[in-house]
Amino acid sequence: MNKLNIAVIPGDGTGPEVTAEAVKVMQAAAAKHNIEIKTTEFDLGGQRYLRTGETLSDETLTELKGYDSILLGAIGRPDIAPGILEKGVLLKARFGLDQYINLRPVKLYPGVESPIKGKGPDEIDYVVVRENTGGVYTGTGGNTLTGTANEVAVQSNVYSRFQVERCLRFAFEYARKNGKKSRGKGEHNTLALVGKTNVLTYVYGLWDRAFNEIGEAEYPDVKREYYHVDAACIYMVQCPEIFDVVVTGNMFGDIITDLGAATQGGLGIAAGGNINPEGVSMFEPIGGTAPAFTGLGQINPLAAICSGAMMLETLGESSAGEDIENAVKWATAEKFESMAAGKMGCSTSEAGDMIAEKITSG
Amino acid sequence: MNKLNIAVIPGDGTGPEVTAEAVKVMQAAAAKHNIEIKTTEFDLGGQRYLRTGETLSDETLTELKGYDSILLGAIGRPDIAPGILEKGVLLKARFGLDQYINLRPVKLYPGVESPIKGKGPDEIDYVVVRENTGGVYTGTGGNTLTGTANEVAVQSNVYSRFQVERCLRFAFEYARKNGKKSRGKGEHNTLALVGKTNVLTYVYGLWDRAFNEIGEAEYPDVKREYYHVDAACIYMVQCPEIFDVVVTGNMFGDIITDLGAATQGGLGIAAGGNINPEGVSMFEPIGGTAPAFTGLGQINPLAAICSGAMMLETLGESSAGEDIENAVKWATAEKFESMAAGKMGCSTSEAGDMIAEKITSG
Ligand SMILES: CC(C)[C@H](C(=O)O)[C@@H](O)C(=O)O
Ligand SMILES: CC(C)[C@H](C(=O)O)[C@@H](O)C(=O)O
Numbered sequence: 095m096n097k098l099n100i101a102v103i104p105g106d107g108t109g110p111e112v113t114a115e116a117v118k119v120m121q122a123a124a125a126k127h128n129i130e131i132k133t134t135e136f137d138l139g140g141q142r143y144l145r146t147g148e149t150l151s152d153e154t155l156t157e158l159k160g161y162d163s164i165l166l167g168a169i170g171r172p173d174i175a176p177g178i179l180e181k182g183v184l185l186k187a188r189f190g191l192d193q194y195i196n197l198r199p200v201k202l203y204p205g206v207e208s209p210i211k212g213k214g215p216d217e218i219d220y221v222v223v224r225e226n227t228g229g230v231y232t233g234t235g236g237n238t239l240t241g242t243a244n245e246v247a248v249q250s251n252v253y254s255r256f257q258v259e260r261c262l263r264f265a266f267e268y269a270r271k272n273g274k275k276s277r278g279k280g281e282h283n284t285l286a287l288v289g290k291t292n293v294l295t296y297v298y299g300l301w302d303r304a305f306n307e308i309g310e311a312e313y314p315d316v317k318r319e320y321y322h323v324d325a326a327c328i329y330m331v332q333c334p335e336i337f338d339v340v341v342t343g344n345m346f347g348d349i350i351t352d353l354g355a356a357t358q359g360g361l362g363i364a365a366g367g368n369i370n371p372e373g374v375s376m377f378e379p380i381g382g383t384a385p386a387f388t389g390l391g392q393i394n395p396l397a398a399i400c401s402g403a404m405m406l407e408t409l410g411e412s413s414a415g416e417d418i419e420n421a422v423k424w425a426t427a428e429k430f431e432s433m434a435a436g437k438m439g440c441s442t443s444e445a446g447d448m449i450a451e452k453i454t455s456g
Numbered sequence: 457m458n459k460l461n462i463a464v465i466p467g468d469g470t471g472p473e474v475t476a477e478a479v480k481v482m483q484a485a486a487a488k489h490n491i492e493i494k495t496t497e498f499d500l501g502g503q504r505y506l507r508t509g510e511t512l513s514d515e516t517l518t519e520l521k522g523y524d525s526i527l528l529g530a531i532g533r534p535d536i537a538p539g540i541l542e543k544g545v546l547l548k549a550r551f552g553l554d555q556y557i558n559l560r561p562v563k564l565y566p567g568v569e570s571p572i573k574g575k576g577p578d579e580i581d582y583v584v585v586r587e588n589t590g591g592v593y594t595g596t597g598g599n600t601l602t603g604t605a606n607e608v609a610v611q612s613n614v615y616s617r618f619q620v621e622r623c624l625r626f627a628f629e630y631a632r633k634n635g636k637k638s639r640g641k642g643e644h645n646t647l648a649l650v651g652k653t654n655v656l657t658y659v660y661g662l663w664d665r666a667f668n669e670i671g672e673a674e675y676p677d678v679k680r681e682y683y684h685v686d687a688a689c690i691y692m693v694q695c696p697e698i699f700d701v702v703v704t705g706n707m708f709g710d711i712i713t714d715l716g717a718a719t720q721g722g723l724g725i726a727a728g729g730n731i732n733p734e735g736v737s738m739f740e741p742i743g744g745t746a747p748a749f750t751g752l753g754q755i756n757p758l759a760a761i762c763s764g765a766m767m768l769e770t771l772g773e774s775s776a777g778e779d780i781e782n783a784v785k786w787a788t789a790e791k792f793e794s795m796a797a798g799k800m801g802c803s804t805s806e807a808g809d810m811i812a813e814k815i816t817s818g
Binding site: 176177180181185207208209210211212230231233234235236237239241242243244245246247248249250251252253254255256259290291292293294295296297299300303323324325327328331332345346348349350351352353355356357360361 | 538539542543547569570571572573574595596597598599601603604606607608609610612613614615616617618621653654655656657658659661662665685686687689690693694707708710711712713714715717719722723
């Protein structure tokens with residue numbers, strides 16, 4: 095029996111509601127595949143901050159390193175100034191655990207309606223590899239003459255070749271193993287770099303050179319493409335079928351994955367993994383805390399459930415992960431009325447129950 | 457008779473084809489409204505660069521300052537390294553002429569099909585005010601140890617309170633005059649700031665403070681909203697009707713206006729103005745050079761034609777501008793089969809003729 099020690103950070107807003115369902119479903123898959131999952135909850139986020147003034151301490155970060163993986167609900171409160179919890183908890187975990195990859199499938203599940211005309215599960219099916227610990231997210235910069243008419247603010251996008259290379263290698267490996275050709279869906283495995291080489295010449299110049307050098311020398315079997323970020327946003331709407339695996343820097347990745355989530359039917363179903371391939375990873379629904387739905391039992395837990403599937407796959411438990419994936423596909427195709435909170439046709443916990451039972455009985 | 461002296465930069469690719477139609481249509485409107493338009497062509501862009509090694513020289517920039525306005529087709533060639541023409545011509549003009557506003561209506565014309573389900577001209581009808589001479593577009597930064605394993609690239613987003621303020625004031629004024637309430641479409645004129653205050657705390661911290669201070673003190677009649685850029689991209693797809701006037705920094709503006717163009721039926725119909733409210737402005741279709749369609753007479757000239765309308769409006773010739781707008785609406789509703797190049801149901805010059813005749817006869 096394989097034993098997994100999972101840290102759960104339910105967090106704020108609807109975070110606790112969705113992580114509860116994700117854990118329920120993961121336990122159902124674990125039982126079936128002879129895995130023992132032990133979960134430990136960590137009280138982090140806005141409530142804790144308001145109570146104690148603490149965000150994510152160095153001690154807790156060290157503790158988290160002792161787990162096999164982390165499941166995160168959502169962090170944030172409308173009554174706390176922007177940046178405090180994001181930098182203090184979410185980004186501190188991503189950076190502190192060196193989770194340098196943010197893996198975000200953009201995938202239209204069967205039965206889910208995309209807001210884009212004429213695009214179905216065959217067309218909306220790609221993966222974004224977002225660099226996750228560099229760029230403007232480093233917090234490099236500052237303000238001078240703050241609050242005066244002469245104030246100047248500087249926010250720097252900083253990338254080292256080391257950071258760019260490790261992200262690109264992960265993306266090339268991912269494309270080689272999971273690209274469209276490998277999945278029998280196309281003639282090539284393709285990796286597309288999304289950047290802005292015509293304006294961000296320093297940073298995306300570096301990305302572009304590394305992309306072509308590494309690709310040519312080490313991954314000649316993976317087809318390379320390049321799109322400016324502005325054009326990529328157009329194509330994600332007009333012709334999402336051109337994408338296979340996409341790699342990009344942190345800020346552009348943030349933007350295009352949210353756009354991708356919109357095209358796949360919304361945040362209710364968009365999962366993401368903050369991955370340290372050599373360390374402890376953290377999986378999270380990419381939606382936020384949804385204050386308007388907190389406590390109502392109406393939030394869609396599928397994104398959190400799919401994050402659980404990604405976690406199991408990343409931990410090497412592919413069959414358990416696939417079981418969850420398949421049960422979700424069954425539920426979206428046959429059981430859910432809509433992906434929107436309050437319109438699913440079932441409650442948050444009924445959704446979790448339904449998927450857990452499908453796994454158990456399937 | 458009002459006389460206008462217009463510089464025309466046809467540029468590369470399909471640029472000359474679309475500017476020719478824009479000039480044709482502007483002349484038709486001018487004739488009707490007792491305006492005399494004199495155009496002077498400037499040979500700038502990729503062909504000139506390949507021939508002479510020159511981009512936009514300081515002398516030409518000074519010359520351009522003598523015109524009432526500039527019409528630009530498109531600049532760029534696939535066989536010239538990224539950045540050279542963009543920085544050497546387009547950005548040099550924007551910066552050199554201090555065109556600190558990029559005004560981009562996101563507007564679904566009647567008869568044009570949006571790729572977004574269930575959204576028509578009532579829902580897709582807003583304007584993005586993009587700051588146009590700051591941020592990462594300043595080119596601040598560089599590379600060190602270039603080409604080595606230890607290379608580091610830095611690209612800085614730099615904004616001064618001065619830059620932020622003048623852009624915000626333009627946006628507030630624009631919202632006050634042209635917002636939904638002023639157009640009889642809503643209860644408020646609304647200005648939404650799009651930023652990323654939770655991560656780009658220095659730069660969007662400055663924007664956010666200035667936004668609220670100026671708004672509260674000087675524009676209490678304009679409703680203020682704020683969206684993170686990632687969320688804004690979701691809403692532009694899910695619920696574009698929430699937007700009225702949007703203001704944002706240069707890089708985010710680049711991204712969201714291309715996304716906006718996709719939702720309004722593509723680049724064929726998306727116009728933009730690089731505006732210096734106290735100086736010489738430059739109007740351009742926001743699409744590129746479309747190498748695949750160059751010389752075929754199949755490219756859609758509507759974006760260039762609408763840019764001409766924006767120019768006339770900005771120069772105070774509102775009736776002439778409106779005539780063009782109305783003729784374009786008539787053409788999209790009744791004449792065009794599609795907005796896509798090669799699928800319009802007419803050629804580039806037939807499109808221009810049709811709209812010019814409608815203006816003359818209308
Ligand atoms: C909450 C915020 C800091 C975060 C980000 O920008 O990375 C979020 O938008 C995301 O994409 O996970
Ligand atoms: C060509 C490029 C430099 C330009 C920009 O990034 O501003 C273009 O994308 C635009 O939006 O006008």
